Amino acid sequence: MPVDVHNLQEERKRWELIYERFYQPLCFFSYSILNDQQKAEDVVQAVLVKLWQEQIRFEDMQHMHNYLYKSVRNASVNELNAESTHSRILKGLGDRNPELYKQDDHFHTIIRAELYKHILDAASQLPDKTSEVFKLAFFEQKTNPEIAEILDISINTVKVHKNNAKKALQRILKDLYPLVALILWKTFQ
Numbered sequence: 554m555p556v557d558v559h560n561l562q563e564e565r566k567r568w569e570l571i572y573e574r575f576y577q578p579l580c581f582f583s584y585s586i587l588n589d590q591q592k593a594e595d596v597v598q599a600v601l602v603k604l605w606q607e608q609i610r611f612e613d614m615q616h617m618h619n620y621l622y623k624s625v626r627n628a629s630v631n632e633l634n635a636e637s638t639h640s641r642i643l644k645g646l647g648d649r650n651p652e653l654y655k656q657d658d659h660f661h662t663i664i665r666a667e668l669y670k671h672i673l674d675a676a677s678q679l680p681d682k683t684s685e686v687f688k689l690a691f692f693e694q695k696t697n698p699e700i701a702e703i704l705d706i707s708i709n710t711v712k713v714h715k716n717n718a719k720k721a722l723q724r725i726l727k728d729l730y731p732l733v734a735l736i737l738w739k740t741f742q
Contacts, residue, residue: 568605571617576601577673578666579625585662586629596632600624622663675725679718686714687722 576597583593600621611617672691676684682704689695689703697715701708 571601571604574670575618575621578670579621581669582622582662582666583625583629585665586626587632592632593629596628597625600628622666671726672722675722676718678725679721683714683717683721686711687718690715 579597579600580590580593583596584590587593587596603624604621609620611620676687676691679687685704686700689700690697695703697708697711700706700711704711
């Protein structure tokens with residue numbers, strides 16, 4: 554049976570695009586439900602594998618976007634169901650994320666996941682040390698003294714890098730900055 558190498562290369566490029574575009578935002582979205590990074594990544598990988606195995610086709614990227622977010626949401630909730638009894642899940646969801654089932658709030662969580670992807674992409678454009686300081690502050694929620702200790706630099710140097718990151722991100726994300734500023738507010742304090 555002959556193998557169409559050109560077709561395999563195109564398929565690989567499609568999957569690289571899907572992974573690059575959706576993986577991080579979907580992980581963030583799942584994490585907002587599960588509060589467990591490893592389980593969130595497992596859920597997203599399972600959804601992407603299902604998409605690949607079933608060779609699901611979409612009319613356009615928006616349909617794929619909607620399918621992936623809905624699938625990850627459902628798989629994340631199913632993961633919660635698998636861990637706990639029904640009553641504990643309802644209480645946990647209500648305590649952690651009472652708006653989970655409300656359509657408007659679901660939409661806001663998707664928007665936050667998309668902004669997270671833009672922030673991640675922008676952070677990769679920062680100089681190495683500035684990027685490292687920003688990622689520790691934003692993604693790992695480290696304090697200035699903790700960052701200074703981890704990187705073996707002074708607290709003032711941490712503040713300088715955070716200020717440089719803020720200025721660079723304002724420039725890089727200028728079209729999204731009002732929304733991004735709300736998410737990053739705590740990071741730059």
